[in-house]
Amino acid sequence: MTDEPRIRVVVADDQAIIRDGLVTVLGLLPDIEVVGAAEDGERAVALAVAEHPDVVLMDLRMPGVDGVAATERIVSEVPGTAILVLTTYADDESILGALRAGARGYLTKDAGRAELAAAVRAVARGQSTFAPEVGALLVNSLTGSGKQQQAQQQAETPAASLSSRFPSLTRREADVLALVADGLSNGEIAATLFVSVATVKTHINAIFAKLAVRDRAQAIALVRS
Structure with a gap:
């Protein structure tokens, strides 16, 4: 049994069924602890400031303060927290917007449980991680x-x-x-x-x-x- 502290995560998604599912899936992992769940960007920022999590799992399209704006604020106000985007949108505009705001990783919502867990662990270690299709679009966007x-x-x-x-x-x-x-x-x-x-x-x-x-x-x- 490891003595290493668990990775503390905040989940931000405006759809309750997805948010609750992510909380459940991550909560089953022995090395991850979900310390909060937010239904919009404003709440995600507030939880990040209060909890100082290692990772915020961030949706992009949310009411009020969206995921890109929330990412920018969290990176500024809680620099020790890594942002891992988990969203339906894998277009160049969304990807580059999130990266410019300071996101460290980008997955789409069709990612499997193992891929999600690996991404959370990677960004918590300071690494960057992208779904294969996201990486391809990013390369195309830059080279084109x-x-x-x-x-x-x-x-x-x-x-x-x-x-x-x-x-x-x-x-x-x-x-x-x-x-x-x-x-x-x-x-x-x-x-x-x-x-x-x-x-x-x-x-x-x-x-x-x-x-x-x-x-x-x-x-x-x-x-x-």
Whole structure:
């Protein structure tokens, strides 16, 4: 039996069923102790400040203070705490946003129990860890940065215009909407923006919800109105 202290973890996820499941899974591991669970970024920051955990397991999309903003604050206020992102989103925008904020690892929610446990232990030791698909997207984002900048410049004027017309859209959503309006398919949009088709679908669903349209035809008509 080891005398080493257990790794103290805070879990942050706005979905109760996922949050509770993570608490249960981690709590079964002999070398890990869950010291708190948060339903949003603000609560995650408060728990990190109060508990000084070794690791915060951080979702990105949460109400109020999101995971990226919470990560930035925790890294600043509790520098001894490592952030391990666990999220549905594995697109370059989410990955780079989390890394810039100071996250030390990045997993998607389809990670297995053993992969999750290994990642928690790795970031607690000061190492960085990424899911294979995340590492591939990160490499593509870095090595394809020149092409990506060129594609963004080509779409800069319409995307900027759409951002002004529809302020609820993020810049990347405006980029996607501009390409939808140009008649590009999901695969063509993914290739242009150097993201996955799944990421494009996520952005399009968000666009439809924010603009209150049912399909691409309505979105295009709104853009051209």
